Amino acid sequence: xxxxxxxxxxxxxxxxxxxxxxxxxxxxxxxxxxxxxxxxxxxxxxxxxxxxxxxxxxxxxxxxxxxxxxxxxxxxxxxxxxxxxxxxxxxxxxxxxxxxxxxxxxxxxxxxxxxxxxxxxxxxxxxxxxxxx
Numbered sequence: 001x002x003x004x005x006x007x008x009x010x011x012x013x014x015x016x017x018x019x020x021x022x023x024x025x026x027x028x029x030x031x032x033x034x035x036x037x038x039x040x041x042x043x044x045x046x047x048x049x050x051x052x053x054x055x056x057x058x059x060x061x062x063x064x065x066x067x068x069x070x071x072x073x074x075x076x077x078x079x080x081x082x083x084x085x086x087x088x089x090x091x092x093x094x095x096x097x098x099x100x101x102x103x104x105x106x107x108x109x110x111x112x113x114x115x116x117x118x119x120x121x122x123x124x125x126x127x128x129x130x131x132x133x
Contacts, residue, residue, distance in 0.1 A: 001075040007041070009050040009064040009112075015040060018051050033096055064102070065109040073099050073115045093117055 012018040015037050019029060027042035027049065038053045050067060070076050073091045080087055080103065088102040091114075100114025 001070055001072045001079065004069040004071060004115075005048075006069070007048045007050050007067040009052055009066055011054045011063060012051050013054055015051065015053055022049065022051070031096065039096075063110060064112045067100075067112045067114065070113055070115050073101070073113060076113055077101060 010018075015032075019032075019040055019042070022042045023029070025044065027044040027047075030041040030043050030048075032040040038055075040051045042049045042051060050064070052063060054063070077087065077091050085103055088104075088110075091099050091101045093099045094114075097116060097118045098114040099117050100112050102110050102112045104110055
């Protein structure tokens with residue numbers, strides 16, 4: 001199991017205002033979920049950020065601090081549970097194209113681990129069109 005990349009998750013208060021700000025910084029919107037949107041992924045070059053409205057709680061029951069992509073989420077889940085790490089539950093396929101689960105660190109930061117379920121070579125927007133920067 002390999003760790004591939006990490007995406008910082010920023011807690012925000014207003015999606016429209018934040019998306020406009022990050023767009024002005026050269027970040028393009030790769031995807032947004034919810035109606036109204038509570039989560040959006042922004043990217044500029046190789047830098048990816050997730051914006052999460054502070055009152056949006058993910059299905060793991062918390063607010064993510066970081067999303068860490070791996071190449072085999074089930075193997076990671078098995079490794080962590082065998083090591084005695086408390087996880088939020090088994091890996092689940094989600095409507096945003098990832099299979100994931102989370103863990104909480106001692107300071108209550110929620111670390112989400114997942115992998116792309118889209119088999120395209122540049123799944124979840126991480127392809128050659130990476131924002132404007």
